[in-house]
Amino acid sequence: MFISDLAPVLPFPLNCLNYLFPGATQTNSPWEIGVTRLGSFAGSAGVVANFMLARYGVRRIFAGGKTWWLAPVFLLMLALTMLGGFRTIIFTYAVLCTLMFFMEGLHRTKLLFVFLFATVLGGSLLVPLAPKLPYTFQRALSFLPLNIDPMARADAQGSSDWRLQMWHDLLPQVPQYLLLGKGYALNADDFEMMGKDSALANGSEVHMDSSQQGLAISGDYHNGPLSVVIPFGIWGAIAFLWFTLAGMRVLYRNFKYGDAQIKTVNLFLFAQYVTHFIGFFFIFGAYSDDMVFFAKTIGFSIALNWGVLGPQPKPKLAVSPQARPLLQTQPQPA
Secondary structure (H helix, E strand, O other): OHHHHOHHHOOOOHHHHHHOOOOOOOOOOOOOEOOEOOHHHHHHHHHHHHHHHHHHHHHHHHHOOOOOOHHHHHHHHHHHHHHHOOOHHHHHHHHHHHHHHHHOOHHHOOHHHHHHHHHHHHHHHHHHHHHHOOHHHHHHOOOOOOOOOHHHHHHHHHHHHHHHHHHHHHHHHOOOOOOOOOOOOOOHHHHHHOOOOEEEEOOEEEEOOHHHOHHHHOOOOOOHHHHHHHHHHHHHHHHHHHHHHHHHHHHHHHHHHOOHHHHHHHHHHHHHHHHHHHHHHHOOOOHHHHHHHHHHHHHHHHHHOOOOOOOOOOOOOOOOOOOOOOOOOOOOOO
8 A cells, every 4th residue: 555655756666666556646746755645655554553453452552561662663653644634543543542442441550540641741742743743744633723734724624614515415315315215326417517516507607516516426425324325215224224233243242252362353343343333423434435344344253253252151060979878777677
């Protein structure tokens, strides 16, 4: 993934890699770390951070004793994820690490006070340091009340306003497709309007609402519930909700009753699934992408644990035979 983001700056002969890994960065401005949004590079750093959480857990990363190097490497990977400039990355790792922290029982240890102190200290340092951070970092932090670059805040705010406007314009379509979903087919009118921001009616320019723009017509609503209800109707929404909740139950049972040797992996899979579930319904989601994540996580958990586990029956204790006297005395005649 990260090679595709480095395509514009690979020197000869390394630029031959671009034939295998096409460049992902599309920008008219010069390529610059901290300014250019490196989404694939940030995703690669997230893969390393996720592997560390699944392999070591929060406990071993931050209280591993001899493995003290895990904490700085993990924090470095989290910092590199900010090169993408995505605000959702902060939500994802904040919720994921918090869930794992409590599910590992660390809130009953001294690490609770350490983490609280570190959170307060880090938040205090952000106030004076925020304007000096790279552009992508500031964009990712733009939802916080900090003094950041006005261009970074305007960029992030414009993205949010566009999404909110599209959702507002799409809501009136929900009753229309509630019983019979729209599906994914495009009619001639939809195809004609895709890619246009305005239309001509009676010789005058009429601006379209966001529901008539290309992304909305193609089903890319940037909203999890809408991406299910509009194409599939209420029946598809019920089926999808059942599937995701049933999958959550599978992951929880495998975490609770799984082998102790892979308990950390099962914990990570469950916490990551719950985090993604919350994000899909309340932050940002797309059925075409998130359905893949839910299905592959459930399937990997089932393969890893040899099925869906449950409480193991306790072995029955063998009933010891009653002791019999070696010599039985016969009653004496009177």
